[in-house]
Amino acid sequence: MTGWANNGAAPPPKTVSQSRVIMAHMMLPQDANPAGIVHGGVVMKHIDDAAGVVALRHTRGNVVTASIDRLDFHTPVFIGNLLILKASLNLVGTTSMEVGVCVESEDLKTGEIRHTASAYLTFVALDESHRPRAVPPLLLESDEERRRNRQAQDRRRLRLAEKSHETTCRTPGVCPTAQR
Numbered sequence: 001m002t003g004w005a006n007n008g009a010a011p012p013p014k015t016v017s018q019s020r021v022i023m024a025h026m027m028l029p030q031d032a033n034p035a036g037i038v039h040g041g042v043v044m045k046h047i048d049d050a051a052g053v054v055a056l057r058h059t060r061g062n063v064v065t066a067s068i069d070r071l072d073f074h075t076p077v078f079i080g081n082l083l084i085l086k087a088s089l090n091l092v093g094t095t096s097m098e099v100g101v102c103v104e105s106e107d108l109k110t111g112e113i114r115h116t117a118s119a120y121l122t123f124v125a126l127d128e129s130h131r132p133r134a135v136p137p138l139l140l141e142s143d144e145e146r147r148r149n150r151q152a153q154d155r156r157r158l159r160l161a162e163k164s165h166e167t168t169c170r171t172p173g174v175c176p177t178a179q180r
């Protein structure tokens, strides 16, 4: 892990509201299958993009997605719906950040809004040599932000415990998830 370019001095903390974002995209025929239902991968791409904006705003530097937690799709999204993504920072570690994304779909004809999915993503800030780099601390201002932060700490513990047990694909020709 590398520190800060400015003689190792960490920058001041940043608030959750300084990086939160709401993004919206109209779903078009190329986003969907022949039945008019939007592909899960399209929604996942928008989730990654929205969370990436939050991480970029917080760090103002290079970031990569390190992991995405379990992702369930609760309701289908259709061609013509507006996909709305609300993303904000829940937790900052030393070089990593957890971003929560709430996904809704709006039927533009009726105004009905449905909760489509929620996701938690971990981003890691990188320096010019692509090594993890320290990120600004997070300033929690509201009870809601403090609640989200406590829950994110629990998820981080679980995530790192799972990671330490996982089997990796580092042996050529052997992958634990599927045949090559």
Ligand SMILES: CC(C)(COP(=O)(O)OP(=O)(O)OC[C@H]1O[C@@H](n2cnc3c(N)ncnc32)[C@H](O)[C@@H]1OP(=O)(O)O)[C@@H](O)C(=O)NCCC(=O)NCCS
Binding pocket: 001, 064, 065, 066, 067, 092, 093, 094, 095, 096, 097, 122, 124, 132, 159, 160, 163
């Ligand atoms: C993410 C990546 C930088 C981590 O590198 P690493 O050498 O494992 O880094 P470290 O062990 O020093 O961990 C750095 C931080 O990342 C966190 N981290 C690492 N892997 C993680 C994972 N799978 N999930 C959540 N957090 C993770 C660590 O907890 C640590 O956080 P902290 O500094 O806040 O305590 C590296 O695995 C990578 O570059 N992966 C590819 C990312 C990418 O290209 N994403 C786009 C998809 S192709």
